[in-house]
Amino acid sequence: MSKVTLTIDGLQIPAKEGMTVLEAAQASGLYIPNLCNHPDLKPAGLCRVCVVKMDDWKIAISCKLPVKDGMVISTEDPEVQQIRKSTVELLVANHPMTCLTCEADGDCELQRVAHYVGITQENLNRYRRSVRSIPIDRSNPFFDFDHNKCILCGICVRTCDELQNINAIDYAQRGVDSIISTLANKPIAESRCESCGECVIRCPVAALAPKGAQEPMREVKSICSYCGVGCGVMLGVRGQKVVSVEGDRDNPVNKGSLCVKGRFGYRFINHPERLKTPLIKKNGTLEEASWDEALDLIAEKFSNSKGDKFAALASARITNEDNYLIQKFTRAVMGTNNIDHCARL
Amino acid sequence: MMNFTEIQEQARQEWDSLQSGSVPVIAVGTATCGRSAGALGVVQAFEEEMSEKGVEAHIVEVGCIGPCYAEPLVNITKPGRATVAYKNVTKKMVTEIVDNYLKGDDPLPHYTLGSFGEGTVENIPRILDTPSFKPQERRVFRNCGVIDPTNINHYIANEGYNGLSKALTMTQSEVVEEMKKSGLRGRGGGGFPAGRKWEAGLNAEGDQKYVVCNADEGDPGAFMDRAVIEGDPHSVLEGMIIAGYAIGADTGYIYVRAEYPLAIRRLERAIEQAHEKGFLGNNILGTDFSFDINIFPGAGAFVCGESTALTLSIEGKRGMPRVAPRPRTTEQGLYDKPTLLNNVKTFSSAPMIITRGAEWFASIGTEKSTGTAIFALTGKVNNCGLIEVPMGITLREIIYDIGGGVADGGRFKAVQTGGPSGGCLPESLLDTPIDYDSLDEAGSIMGSGGMVVMDEKTCMVDVARYFLDFTEIESCGQCVPCRLGTKQLLDILKDICAGKGKKGDIDLLIELSQSVHGGSVCGLGQTAANPVLTTIRYFRDEFEAHINDKCCPAKVCKPLISFRILEDKCAGCTLCAKSCPVNAISGEKKEVHVIDQGLCVQCGVCMEKCPKKFSAVECLSPKLPVAPKETTEVVA
Amino acid sequence: MEERLSAVLSPYEGRKDALIPILQKVQDELGYLPDDAMLEIAKTTGLPESRVYAVASFYAQFRFTPRGKHTIMVCRGTACHVRGAERILEETERSLGIVEGETTEDQKYTLETVACIGCCALAPCVMIDEDVEAKLTPQMVPEILSGRNE
CATH class of the missing domain: 3.40.30.10 (Glutaredoxin)
Structure with a gap:
């Protein structure tokens, strides 16, 4: 890919052919306000907030505009400023003003662009305010869908289509009545949604928000324990408690994606009924034991069971390497080929 | 199968025997507009009268003849004489016409609009000499109202399929070149040179190409495309087939509104007949060229008039326009294949350009806008209807000569062209010539041809509100400036009409209009604010009166008007009280009546019902204060 | 309703592009578009259910409740x-x-x-x-x- 240079607001920026102006700006650490763009998805060009002026005459949308060598881009042209300001003001005039109790507070793209554009109460007062009052869809056990906060950026729809290929949701109705919807506006739990939550994490506002989410005090990098894929996770920890899970975007296995279990099934970690030590049955009842005790007992029983009376069933929840070790152990140590794996059943 | 000369010969014989036969021909306009005025009843009346009285004549149902104000229209041609056009024909008139003109020789001049064609009829002026018709030039409408649209032979006998036959002897580039030379600009409203589009279609690479006809005529106040399809469907098909040949496409689609059931039936019939004659299907007229046409009934979305939305709609998707930068439709259109998309009137113009040549076509009109323009002239004008005029004619000529001036003796206020994407032009711009560029400069657009005349009883704020109401509903909703911008503009305009306008609203309207124009994805959004901007530009005082004085000068906006009965004029006839839908009027017979302002809903029926000789009801703006309700409660 | 529906749908197996004509035909037959009919259309064409509704609700012609005579x-x-x-x-x-x-x-x-x-x-x-x-x-x-x- 050949390298090109473009100018954004007087700054020379290097870029590669095939990039969009927005991508080039972001790669150089420049912020061009935007709402409907997401690096994992094809650009939609619908929010119109990333508007720029090209070569001093043409209004263009930077998320869809391919870079060209020698291109001159302005993000502060008066016409650009006006379109951007009106667009953001319109969004805010139609958005609930419940920021302090909103899940997205502090991490809200709408707040960010509103702040960048400089929305004032005085300006906003000129507008006719109109906020939807659609009941919140709480049917999904893991997240809520609040259409009143939705800015119709379509990121969730594109995620469900482009990344997950599920298509549980789509745009429905049209114009000002447009809404992200399942078939006939049924609750999302009745759709083919698999609750992966990929849309939830990409929602720039809190139209889609996890239930009972808590801000973590620190993050711990880990590997998801549910299956052998080995997705990288960032566990959000508060005190000694895991309060959230996010996909690890740096992990080459999942690049940030997670399934419903990995993303939402973390509450077992701090569950009061979770087993924390091995249990050994003594006199008909299970009693807590130490790992040494348990492993000694297993070794003893295994030693007496070599040959074909032994069989091993390996699990998909452990890694390939661990599975390899199990079959090696079964064949070489236990002396039998009776080895199978749950994924074969 | 017959060759084209034989087909033509056969068609001419049929046509000539009808035209110069020994019996009169009665042509009744039975397009949708004629039908709603009662044309089918007129046809039936002629049939009954003639069989009863033993009169012989051919009855031909033809398309829209143009002057809708005169519907139902009947044209009678007696052998060897000029055609007499009868206007506003009723069943009672049918009896008289049959008795006096078909049986006798009195054409009943007082029932006629005029005469046309070869020969003369005593005491009846030639229509084309009347001010209403003189400036007109019927080209796209050449066959409308003349031929039976369900009879392909009528079309063939009138130069039909001549253009196709000729095009097939030319190379593809020659056809494109001829279109380019003609200077024809896209009649859908955008005005892009048609020849250049055809050239792009020809040059686009691809093994599969499509031709699409945009008949999704959704502009409120426009019905030209429907008239062409209903009156002359083959001209559209022929234009599409020529286009298919020129660019190398084998499939065509006509995207036509489902609200036009008659037009769809006419097209279905025409396609069937074109197949029978070998103008559609495999090896057209014995050449290697094959082409077929499908009808796609649109499901009701104005935005599908936009080319990319239209093609997506044919593909079974939501009609949401593609976002720029994007490839042109001629490169990637329907199913991502090269697609030539033109309006009904553009295709309908192609056969005559090929038959008669580009020079002939460009011989009228202006240098940059050649040929004719078609308008649906409606609103507060005397002669409503479809008109076809050379480009370059002025708005004044159209409204005052052709249209016969403002209806009911009213005073002209504005003329709206271009539908919801256009603008309202005031009296001072009446000398603007009709062409793409002049209208653009004045702040309106040519559009697809709606032209609505407004008089002093039309409120311009209400008109702006009306158009925004339309675009807000029709916005596809994908981009923020259009989805929320049109809604915001509408909400502000509604407030102004309701007397809730605030200081600064006009500035906000202008500011938002500019942002919606600059920020929207497609043409619908980019032009949505035109009606707001032009009404503010030319009628700012009306906006200010609404906001500052709570006054609607045209007395249209209900929350700002009151009706009052003038004591010195009311004769107590009780007509108003009887017709008031909410019983807000009280008064004894022969005594002065009074309107209860608290109950009145400002419907205006009382004013209409009050006999002219009294004219005792007046409309006021700003509103009269509403007297507080008398309380009968005893306050303890 | 099922029989009438399957008669309308049978020529459209796997025809994702024909969604609008299908919706028009089903509405002609049933008078409106009940949820179950839209589900059936999704199954026949292979389109996601959400897409069927997305398209149907976009166009003014389509109704989701029965209409009057x-x-x-x-x-x-x-x-x-x-x-x-x-x-x-x-x-x-x-x-x-x-x-x-x-x-x-x-x-x-x-x-x-x-x-x-x-x-x-x-x-x-x-x-x-x-x-x-x-x-x-x-x-x-x-x-x-x-x-x-x-």
């Missing part, structure tokens, strides 16, 4: 507007006791508005089923309605 469409075109369409609509609403978009309780009439039916020279007009009633005044409304009152 007669459909009254009050034209709101520009020409009709400047000649008093609003009053025709109000009078129709008053006469039927329903508002735009609703169906009368006896399932006889559904009242709708339409952007333009293209009879602008005969404004204001109303389309009842496939017939156009032209040059109306509010006083004429009860009369044109009673004409269909069989």
